[in-house]
Amino acid sequence: MMSITEEDFELELRSLPGVLNVGMSYGDSGEVEMVKLVILGQNPGPIRVQATQIANLYFPDVTIELEVADAAQATSQVASRVALLSADFDEASGLCEVRLAFEGRVGVGRAESGRLIGAVEGTLAALRDLDCEIPFYLEAVNTVATVRGSPVVVTLRSFSDDVDLFGIAQSDGDPLSAARATLNALNRFLTNPNDANLTN
8 A cells, every 4th residue: 555655746746747647666675666657748858857856855766767658559548538528617506517428428427516526526426427336435625736836636535444545637727627636536446347447
C-alpha cells in the first residue's frame, strides 16, 4: 500500500499537463527508486524539468524516466475507455450534470450538491448509469493552491474498508476539474464489466 507521501507525490505528477500514466518502482529499502511517466506525444523536456522539481520535494534521489506515447497509441487507449463529455453546473437550480461516454453509450448523472460535490456525485451516478459498479463514496473534495493553478483533489472511500482513493485534475472550471479528478481517482482501481479502464 502506498504511503501518504507517495500518494501526494503521484498526485502531483499526474497533475502535470500531458501525463497519461505514472508508474513507480522501489529499491531494497522500500522507498521510491524510479518513476516512469507516460506522456502524450510532445516535447518531453519541460515535463522532465517539472517532474524533477516535484521529485526533489519528495524523493531527491529518484530517477525520472519518460515514455512518449504517439497519437495512435493515445487514440487506441482512449477508444476503449470511459470519456468525459461534459460537466455543467446550473447556478439557478444548483444542479450539476455530468455526461460520460463508453462504446457508443452515454451515461448521465445529476446531483444538487454544488459545483464541486455535485460534480463528483454526478460523475459517480453517470458511471452507475453505464453499469459500472462503484463501491466507493465521496469522502472529500477541495481545491489546492499550487504553482500551476488550483487543481481539484477528490478523495473517495471504499464502502467495505478504509482504503482511500485520490484523484487530482485541473481543467476549465470547477465542475469539469472535479469530474476529471473523480475519474482520475478511479482509474487505477476500477474496471467496468467489460474490463475497460476509466480515463479522464
